[in-house]
Amino acid sequence: MQSATSSLKAAASAPHKERLIAKASKSISARLSAISLAMMLAGFSTNALAVGKLEGQIRDNSSQQPLAGATVTLKELNLSQQAGRDGRFFFVGVKDGDYTLVVNYLGAMTTEHKISIRDKQTTLQDISLNSQDDVEHIRVVGQQGALSKSMNRQRGADNVLSVVSADVLGNFPDSNISESLQRVPGLSIERDQGEGRFVRVRGMAPDYNSVSMNGTRLPSPESDRRAVALDVVPSDLLQSVEVSKTLTPDMDADALGGAIEVKSLSAFDRDDTYLNLNTEASQDTLTDNINPKLAASYSDIIAENLGIAIATSWYNRDFGSDNVETGGDWAFAEDSGFDDAALASVDARDYEINRERLGVGVNFDYRPSDDTDLYLRTLYSEFDDTETRNSAKTKWKSAQQADALSQGKTTRSLKSRTENQNITSFVLGGQTRFDRWTFDYQASHSSASAEKPRDIAGADFVAKIDNTGFSNTQTPQIIAPEDYYQNANFELDEIEIAASKAEDTINAVNVDLTRQLTLGDYSAEVKTGVKVSRRDKSNREDIWIYSDLGDQGVSDDALLLSQYAGNELDYSLGRFGTGIDSTPVWELVNSLDADDNRDEVESTINDFDITEDINAAYLMGHMDIGKLRILTGLRVEQNQWDSTGSGYDGAKDEFIDINHSSDEDHWLPALHLTYRYTDNTVLRAAWTNTLVRPTFGQLAPGYLLEEDDGDIDLTFGNPQLKSLESMNVDLSLEHYFGNIGLISAGLFYKDIENFIYQADLAGLGDYVDAHSAVTFVNGDSADIYGLELSYVQEFHFLPEPFNALVLNSNLTYTDSSANISWIEDGQLLSRDIPMPSQSDLTANLSLGYENSYASVWLSAAYKSEYLQEVTELSDERLDLYQDNHLQWDFVAKAHLTSNVTLYFKGVNLTDEPYYSYTGNSAYNAQYEAYGRTFQLGLQYTNY
Template identity: 40%
Template sequence: MTARDPMSHPPRVRTALLPLAIAVACIPAVGQAQQDPQTPAPAADEEMVVVGQSAQLRRALADQRDADNLQTIVHSDGINSLPDSNASEALQRLPGLSIERDQGEGRFVRVRGTAPNLNNTTIDGVRVPAPEDDQRAVALDVLPSDLIDSLVVTKALTPDMDADAVGGSIDVRSVSALDKEGPFYKVSGQGSHNDLTDETSPKLAVSGGRTFNVAGGRLGVAAAVSYEDRDFGSDNIETGGSWDFEGDTPGFDEIEQRDYTSINRERTGLALNLDFEQDAANRYHFRTMYSEFTDDEQRNANVIEFDDPLAPGGTADAEVERELKDRVETQEIFSAKAGGEHIIDSWTLEYEASYSEASEEEGPDELAMGEAIFTPIDSIQGVSYSGTKRPRLNLPDNFYDDANFELDEAELEHGDVTDEEVGFKVDFKRDFVVNTNPASVKFGAKRTERTKERDITLYAFDGDDLGNPTADNFTNGEADWRFGRFGNTFNPGAVREELANLDLESNLDEEESQIEDFRIDEDISAGYLMGTLDIDDLRLIGGVRYEDTSLEGRGSRFENDTFTTETATNDYGNLLGSLHARYQLTDRTLIRSSFTQSLARPVFEELSPAIIIDGDEAEFGNPNLDPLEADNLDLGIEHYISDTSAVSAHLFYKDIKNFIFETDLAGTGQTRRGLNMNDFDEAATFENGDDADLMGLELAGSHQFASLPGVLGGVLVNANVTLTDSDASITGFNADEGRFESRDIDLPGQSDVTGNLSLGYEDRNLSMRLAGNYKSEYLLETGDPLESTGDIYQSDHFQLDFSSSYYVTNELQVSFEVTNINDRPYYAYQNREAYNAQHEEYGRTYRLGVTYASF
């Protein structure tokens, strides 16, 4: 059953519209081509001045058409033609791509139904480390869209690319002044307004560059600066997957009401690129990009727990906590590379040194208040609720009496995560001829050294330290909460003043401060051999790549209230092959096929060297995990009707080995990390599982109705839909039967349907675009490996956005945008659509901007 929000239209209607829109977009153009079959495709050097949406469409289609392997591309003018504030949101418009959102903003990118950790992210070809402590995936909301020249998604790798991209590789490319004709600059300012919080926020960006004649050559200098300070909020109600389905009527054990009273996200981005062309045969470059993302969040929460699952309409006494969270978290990404390219007769030599760093610091200037917990003096009795999708609680009056709650616990913490990578690579290429057929051979090597570290310091205070002051000493006014009565919110400053009187060091929680710290060193040595051969209209690209991975980890082992150092190592190698064929069927039609092999290394949480033993319970990482390996097949056809009109269809299949999942090995009699699993009632870790497979179809179409008369000639339509199906299995130990059992699941993060439909109009001065983005439900996380009732799904999501701009002069442009026109919430459920796991609303955002540019 497809999940949907009660306020939305049935998803089957929207899904059906996408393929129909693709067909409709192309019928007029196909008819036009049939009327004049001799019309040649536009020449590469044909002079045509186009701006706005048609310019982006023309550039993207030309790049896609010329690519040797399967790529999808969006340029800066395409990014700026929609209200997409970061790289993640820009990518959601492309075929086969969807995003995961945080507080309504695009964050992580999924390619062809694969989880974000199975993709590779680079900036100008340099792999980007992950700021988060347990991730490989890069949260692309860190990168402002204003710093980006283009985003290139490669779905079929060539041997000269990093192999760690089971889903695909996302390259964020910055601008080069050598690619521009003459000086260029752009200055833009924008104000946004969120209707949920009634807050207005500014955004500024400046970019530009030019070339200089230096030492007989050309020096290109390009730079960009971007700043955004956004205030918004959200309202939330969630059960967190605590529903119990064993009884006649399902009930939950816990529910949480959340009011994000203040969310501030501040983005600062800088880029500086230097390119020097000494002559036609010698070129050098130095590229840098820096981004800082600060997330300042204040959240109030009411947490209600029951001893036994409570069904709708029932009544029970509850354990209650009112909580305050107040923390600032700063993420930084820095990437730099320097290299050169030299052409010597038939040889081309390229070399490059790179450095990239990502970090996340929680509480950079002021310790983060992870939580301040207020508990009731008099018990909360007779709690009931109605509804299961968005449960509405009925609470007694003493729940809303601030004098009935006292400050019982509090935590202050500082967290620091760093992820650094140093790399060097060299590539050699030689062009030659085989029986009059152009050919080339390319080979090279690459070495990267990566270090991921996590360091957490936690201070914990209990009631004896705090003196149990009552909540009425710390409260502000009543919360403005969409889902009913919430109660008063807390003043973070007043709580911090209370904690400032306490001694930090005497309240250091040594266990929590040390147990999650780790350092993991990962060194990768790679080499490849690749060749190309052109036979008339056929181009073949094939080769092999070998990557050797060496892993060393250091963490802590906690047992019998004692810490010891725990180390772990792992070494493995992967030989990966690929073959691509690109055939020019006609002047307008391409056929592509490829077989590639790729991998995805386990995430750092799964590789953690830490071991925690608490009585008969154990929790530990598995540094000996094998990487995921995938055999990928692609077959597609692309028909280019004109320079702004095209249709395409691509079939893909992935056979994934060593699928990783979380499991409980207690009682299995096996040994892991020197521990006998029979010694524990619970032993949580990660294991490689059986194979998984994924297959799908991508359909895409775009058309500009330039041949129609009058205003209809300015209409553009762009649509894509991806249909995907996957099959995986996870295994758990059935203690009653004394054996391992497995059950089938979809790959986590895989939607059966993702799609986009945008309708645009533009003339000499005016440009408008209405865009809808849809993804069907997907498995978010699994519960018990043997029981599906604990699985959490994210519901289907359809969001409508609008953007418009008007050129007052050739250089001055004003714009107006609306994000989330249909006020779509985030909804996740447990087991069945009717049972809430999380419901969160963000409201609409309106933006008004002005841009002054010269190109």
């Protein structure tokens, strides 16, 4: 395999360019390392100076609630930091002397305080801020207060950061974190059955982004992916979500698009007892089912130094969808573009779904002394997905055009399965502050699993029906005689039973050491740390194929669909016919011998175990020169994979054990420049280097070799794949104004190497004589660049009642180019494609009206079309695209009392369907309708 992959890469590479980049990177890395090392040595060399510590907390003067994200500056030293989520700040290793402490918070009046710091002493300085307007206190609740929190955090960050707080999420009808994140600039989501699941950042596919919770990486329940489906984690359990679009060296490097960090509740987020109770009922218009939801969260501080926070959420939803798809099974005449399109098959599907979500988080914070904070963060999230799918697929002997009629083979099938996914996470850590150094430490254990007990993967009943065809190329509808709907015409052909379980476990330990210091007239900070991570991914599958049922003693009458028919299905896209009842299918399966029907090949080749050991270390520092902060450093990550699996050689009818090991080293320098022109105007520039490791499905070592009349066909994973590497450049300008206001613009560019795509290696290297050899390979480079714009405005300057309006909007334009190659008739051919899963345009618009009595929000989320899959390397007309998607949502809240709120939410108001197409939007790949969903709820909170 190695020779074939190398041949494909070498034919289309640019070695001179790669050598120049490598040489430049090594030179820059060496310089950055020298700078960081010099800063660290300077930190050690100042031990003889008299130093003390300063700590305090920033609060709202009226409510006395902590103000997270406030900027705190020692004016004479030009030494700044942000207050933490609990409003606290800490300066260690500060020279003995008198200083001016300046506190700045959007929505509050800037204050200055004279303080004295003495040798080996801790100076305490708690500060209360007043609103800059004539309101009673700083807004810390509701949408306006939530936006203020988010903007303060973003303004003070050293990297390009987007923040969404829990209060913002409450103003949208989002049932999970994935749906919440679609409101963030540059982010969009991938949906499953209309519900948000995976998150895309700056057009990068979900597997190209990292997801962490409380500082630890979340594993993926999916057997073949790294991406975490964030619908597993209810939004009720979180305090905020941060999306880092540029990474600093102290962050895990495996994120090309961005790093998503979910932060759960802490008792010290508030200064007193907190209780939130929520009950809700929802109804979707497609099935008219009523679905309940309950959520509760509680936090309290015990004996001043111990805090406990508990959150739980439960949601049980019965719903469905109506679908018609072709899977791209179109044929286009040669050299005719999209004219004379013909369709080979069409599949109508009716889904009935139950999804039950349970999430529980219990968090402890303990402060045994003024210098030490300890915490324990836990998460348990369970997601049960029960799906019944009835399908009616018609396939013609040859592809035919719309409204033409011929004999077709129709397969009516049932899929009935339950999948349980869960994620469990424990994070134990803390921070200790010494005279000159701050020591952070954390250990974590996270596990995820996805288990499907024995299920009906397919029960197929087949009939040949004359005079069948289809109409409409976008939402094809079957044209058929009455025989198509007669169950007695269909005979049971095959039943597939499946069971599977995937597990993913991550154990990690990391420590960080930070030193604040002064170098001449400049304030600086140096930070270093190490992280050790051990990950185990496994997958097990069992498949039983029950075919030739007559030979197993099943009578002819017992094969007729009429023996298994259920009720007539309510299918909104046309007439469907009756569904299939799973009970008699199971009765038949259980009467047969499972061992005789086990598929040994399929039950073996998809099993694998992959261990991934990552050792990382970094050295970084920043220096403040006037209004400019220079942050630079180097991160080193060492990775080793060990994989085991099985292959099957059909020509020899034998299984082969496969064991493979590989390793990589990555040197990843970074440079961040932040220029604070004023307190509210910030310019940023960043040059970073990141990576993404191949997915587990791509690395899986199993393979299948099949022989048919001398033709050899192979499909296999590629454990020799290299990680994707990206050089990233970001430029941005942010201006904050008013009590709540932001206008920002950002440019980004990514140069990606080792782009991974699926290819057929037949005719190359070890596969020169193969008819097909389909696997994953590292291809040529890919480029992606874009523009992000945001505008947030509270219109408090307008006359009443318009001064209660709030606008939150953003737009991201992205473009990309990737190159794929293949062999055809002995020649190496290639073509450019956009990056898969990358929309050119994503946009969000929310307009709200909020006062003390009520709030109303209308929001829209839009993403343009994007490439889903290249199905035929040599024919771009068969590329699958997801069409643009625009969803409107609505929220109205009435504050019945100061503690009780009645709310109504409308989801997908315009009944926007899911639509994907083949090459041109006129030709269906998949169309799926979900209907609208309406929610009515009651919330009690004492905050």
